Amino acid sequence: MIPDLPANIDQIKGFLAADEAQALYEQALQASVTGPVLEIGSYCGKSTIYLGLACKRNNSTVFALDHHRGSEEHQQGEFFHDPELYDDGEGIMDSFREFRRNIHQAGLDDTVVPVVAGSEVAARHWQTPLAMVFIDGGHSLDAALSDYRCWMPHLMRGGILAIHDLFADAHAGGQAPYAVYRMAQASGLFENLEQVSSLGLLRRL
């Protein structure tokens, strides 16, 4: 049971299963005692709401990083394209309006700081140590590797690295997040916590 979870949470567009959302919330609730949380890939704010509700209880912050132009699979003609998130006037995908609406309705305007930018640009001058990093941005190997390399150095010792969309079987889903997860495990820099459905959780040593 998560206090203050919006009644319409299941109607919010997103890709997080209920058990993954619960695990994300619990990790963020512990981690955000020591510092802010950053997520890469907010989309319409579903995962942001779980992270935000946890951070709000500790008077902490979620940096919600997304350029809101969609990943490869959200573009027109691709499998996860949603015409409701397409700005016909500009001729481009735009999830930011929907994201803001959902965060506002969840009462998280004072907890969530949207960072509307590409992951590499946002990381360029980043200085703030992070208590938790949730990687759920682009799922190409280049994008997933870049997210790990850009943000892992900002993760505090004892901080949580969460990676979404882990599929050991290539028939079940793309392999890039799983490759990065395995790389982190092999690095010796993390303690394994658990995997909840497709969400992997590691703690930085």
Ligand SMILES: C[S@@+](CC[C@H](N)C(=O)[O-])C[C@H]1O[C@@H](n2cnc3c(N)ncnc32)[C@H](O)[C@@H]1O
């Ligand atoms: C799978 S969706 C995130 C889903 C969300 N975490 C949820 O649970 O509902 C991936 C998001 O990553 C964003 N994204 C992809 N590549 C990015 C990049 N290089 N920088 C910033 N955002 C990126 C896309 O715009 C998209 O909204």
